[in-house]
Every structure is written in C-alpha cells, then in structure tokens.
Amino acid sequence: MNRRILIVSNPFRPETLEAAEVARVALAERGIESCTEKGDGRIDAAIVFGGDGTMLRAAREVHGTGAPLLGVNMGHVGFLAQLEREDVSRAVDKLATGEYEVDERRTVEVIVRQPEGTVDSGWALNEATVERSELLRTLDVAVGVDGRALSSFGCDGIVISTATGSTAHAFSGGGPVVWPDVDALLLVPLAAHALFSRPLVVGPASWFTVEVLERSSAEALVVLDGAHTIVAKRGARIEVRLGSDKVRLARTSDAPFTERLVRKFGLDTEGWRGANRASGA
Template identity: 50%
Template sequence: MSTRHAVVVTHQRLRSSGNVVAEVVEQLRHVGFDVTIVDNLEAPEFGVQPPVVKENTEIVVVLGGDGTILRAAELVHCTQVPIIGINMGHVGFLAEFESFQLSDAIRRVAEHDYSVDERMIAHVDVTLPGADKPLQDWALNDITVERADRGKMVELGIQVDGVDMSSFGCDGVIVSTPTGSTAYAFSAGGPIIWPNVQALQLVPIAAHALFARPLVIGAGSTFTMEVLDNSMSEGWICCDGRRQRVLPKGTRIDVRQSRDTLRLARLSGVPFTNRLVTKFDLPVVGWREHAQQQAQAQLAAGDAAAEGSAGEGR
C-alpha cells in the first residue's frame, strides 16, 4: 500500500511557541500520513514560479491565518492538491476549522470526508517598456498597483477590454478576486463578492478624480492599467502581499481570470453568508429594531414589577 503524504504549512513563530504543530504532525502520522513540514516560505520574485509540492501529496494542512494560506497557495499553484486551513490567526476567512477542532479536522481528512471548493485565481501580465513578452504572475486574493515613491501619486490609465475608462493620480488600485473581496479591497471600500461569482473588481485607493468608484467585471473581461509617462512616481506591483517589483513609467498591466483555480477543502458545508456574519461579527439586528427590543423589554420588566407589587399588597 502506497504511503499517503501530507504537507503541514505553518510559520516558525507558531512552531516554536507551543506544541500545536507537533500535535498535528503526530495525529497525521497516526492516521497513516507521511508528513513534511514547511515553516519558512520566503516570497519568490515576481514572475517566478516557486517549487510546488511533490506529485504524491494528498493534502496541504495550513496552521495559521489567511496570510499563511496565501503562502501555502504558492506550493499548490497549477496542481490539483487541496488546502485545508486551521485558523491560528485572527479572522481566518479562508480557514475551515478553528484551533480547538484539530482532532476532528484530521480525522475527516484521513477519511476523505470533505468537499472541494474551487476558488478563482487572477492572472496578471506585466509588459515593461521595450519588452518582447510580459512577465506573468497570479493572485488568489489581490493584485495591487501602487506608487513606488511613497511621497507622490502614481498616474494610472484604466481600461476594460481595451476601452479607456478613466485616468487619475492616486495612491494605487487594487484588483481583487471574489476571495480577496473581504481583504484589502474591502478595507478600501470595495464590495463583498460571493466566492461562486466569477468576477474581478478594481478599487481605486485615494484617487484624485471625480469618478473613482469600484468597478466589477465578468470572467471574460480584462482590466488594463498603464503607468503613464507623465506620472510623478514609478509604479509598484504586489501579488497577494508576496511577489512584487517596481514598474517603470510606460508599463502595461493586464489582469484577467486565470485558467487555474485553487482547491480549498471544505468540511462543514456552512454557506459563505454564515461565515461572513460570524467572522465579521455583523450586527444583524439594526439599531431601530434593537431600540424597539430594549423598549419592549423595559416595558415587560415594568409590568412584571407592577404585578409583583400588587401580589404583595394582597
């Protein structure tokens, strides 16, 4: 019988601060997995595909927050190996289980008791001035095009499907997948996009323009950004907060849906809406309804007190 292989991705701080990583490795080995630990994933250069997991890898178990999952995504890019996240961070939007559910998660992984959620990935082509072919990269969450000089604005021209949409000076723009819509793009004022929607969004950051609203395009469309020749600053690009480089003036950036996807192992079947409400602790009761409930509770308490006083008087 062939050995089952799992990769545990974590970070050195978690590995050295307690026994949780050793516990997970021991439990995986107990249920029949050969385990490799990866705890120091240096960010590769922009446009360079780092080595991926071995072909016989069955699953990648991530111990950490969403940032650790983004690092693990580099290990499975262009493969069919799924990732399961066990949240050791704060929000953990991409994680499936919390830390206190470790044993249950490993048991179900061992029994193949999980489904696979395929997440859209964004593909980016960066064509430098005078280049014969573009540099290529990708992102699970977002691709940011920002100013290289932190004290100046970058002038960007924006196109959709080759049609000029706008141009403005700004701190930058974020092009986000649905998965990344709850991350940097959300903080910059972009909408939340459900993961099953095949779309990309572009969110300007502090744009000096009258019309600078988020744009959402379908899966067959392409965002194009150009660092204009009259820009006060060169540009700078970063994919998933990891792979980055400076963009000289005149650089063209094309972002579209990738043919590849990321496979997330899902154990709970909890709808995204439930996850959204729970992770963001959304106030599902509005302030008017809350005030009405308080007033009704005070009225009920007053009626109960009055009945109690009347009973004592008898």
C-alpha cells in the same frame, strides 16, 4: 497507496508550530505520511495553521499539484480557513477520512508589459495590487476595460481582486463583498484623485488594464497576494484577467457564506426576523 499531507504553519508564531506538531503526530498514528516541504514527492492535501497570509503562501507551495488546502485559522479574521484553532484534531480527522468537499477558487493572471518590450507575469489567489513605489509620491494611471480606455487619475494604488479576495485588501479599500461562487473580477482605486473612482465589477470574460503614465511621479509595484512583487516602470502596461489556474480549498461544513461573513466580521444581526417569523410560523 499511502497518502502524503503537507503541513504548512506560520513560522513566527509558537502556537502554530505547536499545532503543526500535534497534527504531525496524529497523522502518523493513522499511518499517514506528512511533510513540511513539498519537495519532489506527491502531495495529496495540505493542512495549514495560521491566518490568510499563511494560506496564501500554502497556495503557492501546492500550485500545480491539485492538492486541496484545509485551513485552521490561528490568525485574526481568517476568511480562507474553514476551522478555528480549537479544531486541530477535527482537521486531522477530516483529512484522514477524506470527509470534506472541495471548492475551486479562481485566480488572477497578471502580465506586465514594460516600455522596453520585456514581459513579466504572475498570478494571485486574492489580489494584484498596483502600488506607488515611493510613499511620498503619487501614482498616475490610466485604467481600461476590455482594451477600451475608461479613466485616468492619480492615486495611492489600485486593487484588482477575485471574488475570494473581495473580503481582503479590496474590502479595506471600500470595495464590495462578493460571494465566492460569483465569477467576477473587481477593481478598487485607493485614495484616487478623481470624480469617478468607484469600485468596478466585471464578468469572467472581461479584463482590466492599468497603464503607468509617463507623467507619474512614481513607478509602480505590482504586488501579488502581498508576497511577490513586479516593478512596473513609467510607460508600463499591466493586464489583469481571471486565470485558468484554480486553487482548491477543502470545505468541511455546508454553512452558507453569509454565516461566515457574520461570524468573521462580528456583524450585528439584532432585529432580523427571518422568513419563518415574518410569515408567522
């Protein structure tokens, strides 16, 4: 059976479109069918050219297919991508030969219960962000864990993320970096007007609740991976837990996450001696 590869690229950057065309030609030369839209056909894998935003869009496109995503970073940090822009040919080779491992990443499942009784839902790979609907107003919320009240405060917003998303918006908000193999859910308040507003990390069986208080001067927007938005009215209850769906990311290297963290953030490691040097070896 011939394989079918989905090619996803950032349509607003010429270099990603050029890389996508190079990949299309290279796959055709290997007798592998490619497409730029999933359609109704089978998808065996996807190759993604762009930054993390493009990877998140691709994750939505292949949702439910089980197809792994192989990212080629052509953005800035690009934590979700395995390869860099000079690795287009290598990416095609890896997909053509199946020389990659697959990491399964947890998602978050979001349920928004509106005060009139209607229910909206969605999912995200990186994060669900509860944001104020009006920039000049404050969002007043009450936060709970496992159905128990924890704290109420005014804020600019709240980020609830997976371990995968801990290096994205949650990190910018002062949250911890969580290794992607840790089964955890994070909550990071943004500019909270409270004495207790530290980031929280809970285990896979726990869930967070964010209630938009009636006294809030703004309604809330629940933004999923920066792409899909749900309005949460005053009195709404937002429930976020780890979801059963997983996103499959193709991995072409056994390099540990620590190395990726140092490289992506340009961290200074001068002075590090390492185990061998410390022991005199």
